[in-house]
Each structure stands twice: as C-alpha cells, then as structure tokens.
Amino acid sequence: MFVLENSIRSSIKALKPYSSARDEFHGVAEVYLDANENPFPNGKNRYPDPLQMALRTAFASVKNVDPSNVVSGNGSDEIIDLLMRVFCNPGIDNIITLPPTYGMYSVSAAVNGVKVKEVALTDDFQPDVQAILKAADEHTKLLFICSPNNPTANTIDGNIIVELLKSFKGLVIVDEAYIDFCPEKSVIGLLSKYTNLFVMQTLSKAWGLAGVRIGLGIGHPDLIKVLDKVKPPYNISVLNAEAALVALSNSTLMYQQVAVLINQRNRLADQLSVYSFVEKIYPSDANFLLVKVTNANLIYQKLINARIVVRNRSTVLLCDECLRITVGTPDENNKLLLALNTIEL
Numbered sequence: 030m031f032v033l034e035n036s037i038r039s040s041i042k043a044l045k046p047y048s049s050a051r052d053e054f055h056g057v058a059e060v061y062l063d064a065n066e067n068p069f070p071n072g073k074n075r076y077p078d079p080l081q082m083a084l085r086t087a088f089a090s091v092k093n094v095d096p097s098n099v100v101s102g103n104g105s106d107e108i109i110d111l112l113m114r115v116f117c118n119p120g121i122d123n124i125i126t127l128p129p130t131y132g133m134y135s136v137s138a139a140v141n142g143v144k145v146k147e148v149a150l151t152d153d154f155q156p157d158v159q160a161i162l163k164a165a166d167e168h169t170k171l172l173f174i175c176s177p178n179n180p181t182a183n184t185i186d187g188n189i190i191v192e193l194l195k196s197f198k199g200l201v202i203v204d205e206a207y208i209d210f211c212p213e214k215s216v217i218g219l220l221s222k223y224t225n226l227f228v229m230q231t232l233s234k235a236w237g238l239a240g241v242r243i244g245l246g247i248g249h250p251d252l253i254k255v256l257d258k259v260k261p262p263y264n265i266s267v268l269n270a271e272a273a274l275v276a277l278s279n280s281t282l283m284y285q286q287v288a289v290l291i292n293q294r295n296r297l298a299d300q301l302s303v304y305s306f307v308e309k310i311y312p313s314d315a316n317f318l319l320v321k322v323t324n325a326n327l328i329y330q331k332l333i334n335a336r337i338v339v340r341n342r343s344t345v346l347l348c349d350e351c352l353r354i355t356v357g358t359p360d361e362n363n364k365l366l367l368a369l370n371t372i373e374l
C-alpha cells in the first residue's frame with residue numbers, strides 16, 4: 030500500500046523549507062517593508078504569492094477540484110523534476126516509463142541520478158501491466174503514464190490505469206498534457222479514491238500558453254504540501270500568473286479552438302490517408318497525428334525544403350517510419366497538404 034510518509038526521501042521529510050517574507054504574512058497590509066523590494070509601483074515590483082492561490086483557485090474551479098489539490102510549476106517539466114527530487118534517492122531509487130512516450134521523464138531522471146526502467150507499451154500502445162509489476166522492485170518510486178500519450182496520440186485505457194493504481198506500490202503519475210482535447214477521458218475523478226494517483230496537466234497545449242510556462246499537478250493535499258515545500262518559492266512570475274488567469278477566465282474560447290482543431294485533425298487524417306506514401310494514421314485523442322509513411326526521413330526532408338517542420342519519430346521504439354504532425358490552423362494544414370501534393374516517391 031502507498032503511504033506518502035514512507036515513500037518520500039528522508040531528507041525531504043526532514044526539510045525545513047525556506048520561509049519567504051510572503052509566506053510569513055498573509056492578508057493585506059498598508060505598508061510592506063518586509064522583502065527588500067523596490068517600493069515604487071510598476072505592477073511588478075512585489076514578489077508574487079509563493080502558493081499562487083489566485084491561479085490555483087481559477088484552475089481548480091475549471092477542473093472541479095479543490096485548490097488544496099493543486100500545485101503549480103514552471104511548466105509540467107518543473108513538476109516532473111519536483112517529483113523526482115521528492116521521491117527518488119539519487120543512485121538508489123528508480124522510476125518506470127512506458128516508451129514510446131514523452132522524453133522528459135527520462136531526462137529529468139538522468140539529471141537527478143535516478144535509474145529508469147523502460148517497459149514498452151504493447152503493439153496497441155497500452156501498458157503491459159504484468160511486465161510493469163515484474164519490473165518494479167522495492168526502489169521503484171514512480172510510474173509515468175502519459176494519456177493521451179505523446180507521440181502515439183491515444184489515451185490509455187481507464188481500466189488499466191485503475192489496475193495499476195491498485196497493484197503498483199509507488200506513485201502513479203498520469204500526464205494529461207493533452208486532456209483538454211478529450212476531457213471525458215481524464216482520470217481526475219479517481220483522485221478521491223486513490224491516494225497514489227497524481228495527475229499532471231498544462232496550459233501549454235489547448236490553453237494556448239506554451240510560451241508562458243504553467244504546469245499544474247493535481248493530487249492529494251498532503252502530497253501537494255510536500256511539493257510546495259520543495260519548489261522554489263517564486264517559481265511562477267507575476268506576468269505568467271496574469272497571463273494564465275486571463276486564459277483560465279475564458280474556457281469557452283479554449284473549447285472553441287479545441288473544436289476547430291479536432292475538426293482539422295479529422296480532416297487531415299482523411300486527406301493524408303489518400304497519399305500513396307501514407308501507410309497508417311493512428312487514432313488520435315490529441316492535437317497531433319502519428320502517421321506511418323513509406324520513407325519518413327525523405328518526407329521529413331522534403332517538407333523541410335518546403336519550410337514546413339514536422340517531428341520525425343522514426344528512430345523511436347514502435348514508431349518505425351513515423352512522423353508526428355501537429356494540427357495547425359486551417360491555413361497551415363492547407364500548406365502542409367499542398368507541399369505533400371508535390372512529393373513523388
């Protein structure tokens with residue numbers, strides 16, 4: 030059974046966090062002489078709230094959870110790194126990833142001196158539960174499941190996630206970076222039942238804020254408190270939090286754009302399937318398509334010559350001769366199709 034206290038590193042358990050000026054005083058004062066800031070107002074002269082309560086409350090209300098369930102990071106990438114540092118003793122502990130999947134789990138593990146055990150997805154891009162349980166040992170602290178998965182574009186079967194939540198001894202992280210393209214597949218609803226579930230989302234995809242760097246983690250309040258203890262106090266700038274609040278106040282716009290992108294994704298899938306060099310288009314629940322072609326390197330290069338960049342994934346496990354194509358605006362997708370029309374193989 031997963032017990033948070035027993036799973037986190039002892040150095041983190043013992044950690045007395047840095048207490049910033051803005052941690053010690055809550056409320057609204059008349060005069061702030063506590064943080065060595067420049068007092069002349071310009072909208073940015075004060076340090077931000079270390080707990081980013083306005084941002085967390087806005088996100089929590091969109092996602093129907095309590096703000097105490099939410100942690101915010103400088104992109105999901107910072108949250109991945111925080112999880113490594115909270116749970117994994119360098120040189121001792123390990124994590125499990127399910128390739129082909131998002132590359133930062135392994136990179137972040139390597140940076141933190143944490144070993145990665147890779148358990149390949151099955152041919153239909155689903156986790157192999159028995160192989161995962163077999164690979165896990167007493168030092169396996171984290172299991173990263175990406176749903177919808179990058180680069181395969183499919184969501185992971187909810188029953189399999191539940192099976193893993195019941196049987197895996199460590200923390201199960203479900204990375205839902207692309208979930209706003211298929212909100213009905215989110216596992217946030219399982220949080221109240223499974224304390225070993227941690228969900229990651231981001232404002233970088235459907236919300237249109239990749240340049241702003243806001244990632245969100247949703248989990249048990251006790252875990253959120255530990256992550257807050259470890260994260261840099263001012264990891265989200267005033268400017269970034271403001272941009273996030275503007276986006277989160279208009280989820281209608283986000284869902285309108287998602288509807289356009291899903292339409293375009295279906296149109297692209299239809300139109301790509303007629304090319305003789307396209308062998309397979311994998312089903313997608315995200316804003317990209319994984320497309321198997323006859324010669325990925327050649328088509329990639331021809332598109333580059335037409336000044337169109339897609340992602341060549343042909344060296345990745347289970348993705349032989351595959352390109353990953355992000356769905357663009359209708360005009361961008363027209364340009365892609367026009368360029369492909371000129372390719373003869």
Ligand SMILES: Cc1ncc(COP(=O)(O)O)c(C=O)c1O
Binds near residue numbers: 107175206231243244
């Ligand atoms: C599955 C997945 N998770 C996380 C991220 C990164 O998110 P962020 O921009 O919030 O760091 C990406 C970006 O491509 C991704 O594909």
